[in-house]
Amino acid sequence: MTGLKNLPSISIIDDGSASNGAAAMPRAGDRDAGGGGGESAESKLIIVGSGPAGLTAAIYAARANLEPIVIAGYAPGGQLMITSDVENYPGFPEGVQGPELMALFRQQAERFGTRFVDLDVDRVDFGQRPFRLWAGDVEYRAESVVVATGASALWLGLENETRLRGRGVSACATCDGFFFKNRKVAVVGGGDTALEEATFLTKFADEVLLLHRRDSFRGSKIMQDRALAHPKIRVRWNTEVLDVLGENSVDGLKLRDTVSGEETVEAAQGLFIAIGYKPNTDLFRDWLDLDGQGYLVVRDETGSKIDGVFIAGDVHDHRYRQAITAAGDGCRAAIDAERWLEAQGITESATASAW
Ligand SMILES: Cc1cc2nc3c(=O)[nH]c(=O)nc-3n(C[C@H](O)[C@H](O)[C@H](O)COP(=O)(O)OP(=O)(O)OC[C@H]3O[C@@H](n4cnc5c(N)ncnc54)[C@H](O)[C@@H]3O)c2cc1C
Secondary structure, eight states, X not given: OOOOOOOOOOOSSOOSTTSOSSOOOOOTTSBOTTTTSSEEEEEEEEEEOOSHHHHHHHHHHHHTTOOOEEEOOSSTTGGXXXXXXXXXXXXXXXXXXXXXXXXXXXXXXXXXXXXXXXSOOOEEEOSSSXXXXXXXXXXXXXXXEEEOOOEEEXXXXXXXXXXXXXXXXXXXXXXXXXXXXXXXXXXEOSSHHHHHHHHHHTTTOSEEEEEOSSSSXXXXXXXXXXXXXXXXXXXXXXXXEEEEEOSSSOOEEEEEETTTOOEEEEEOSEEEEOSOEEESOGGGTTTSOBOTTSOBXXXXXXXXXXXXXXXXXXXXXXXXXXXXXXHHHHHHHHXXXXXXXXXXXXXXXOOGGGO
């Protein structure tokens, strides 16, 4: 596995020379003519987030002359920046490194004039149009917004877990299970995700050790029955991971029995953390609907309860959680945003070639 690559460097907002011919946008440093006293910038479309969903939305929106601004987040590129080999993204028969894939997405979005701001949005006001978003010291205004802030996998927080991510430690069995053919792997967690990941991993691994801190699972009965009955799955109840062992790749786990306190070492070549995801939705809590797990709720494909605010990717999707599905969502959200802007009379009809 290689180290993370830097994404291409970008300026807060460019000088408009890369635009597609529409009116030049104010720079982020321009004084706010609206009298707020701060700095501001405007766009027909602002995309929040720069994972596969946000960057695909940007490619589509830029090609439709929407001159999008992507507020990319302080961790541009999203979840794929912390993974190494991506072998299931179409178009890369030999696989591609996650950071490299995201750099290519970004270059493609930049090529059509997308402007990037590598900051987090700190606050939004979707109360009226133009919608207002704040990042750093700048207020951004947009007629439409695509929210693509993704979700963050939860980790145990162990130093060696971080060090060995992509070298045996993963948070995605669908993505990385294939690398563990005929190996012994462990899954940490006790909910449906952990049970599902453990069952999925039996397709590849010789043995799947399911480690759970408590003495019963939280997951659904059917998933429990399936996992408990599987001959390749061995459950260790009341067990927590103290450390991940291995120099360049995982070769074992240091475990503790939470009842007796006994510490043991188990050999394993893979560790899948399945203790949940946190959707990055706090920012939108006052404005958009959230489901019971904190994910955004979509209406009518990519819409939200606020006209002009669209949703794409893992920020609403806790079912598929894949780069390709997030990218597909970004495409759909950009097309929906463009059609919505057109219906409002804010843009002219996109030409067929724009898509
Ligand atoms: C370890 C791991 C390995 C994986 N491997 C694969 C794989 O091999 N193949 C595959 O298809 N999928 C894989 N996935 C899943 C895939 O990465 C996700 O499904 C995909 O990245 C989701 O894309 P997204 O654009 O919806 O969100 P994300 O990739 O999560 O991107 C969200 C973006 O929003 C930004 N953001 C968040 N909050 C704010 C804010 N307040 N302001 C501005 N920006 C913000 C973040 O910085 C980030 O740029 C893997 C995931 C993990 C964790």
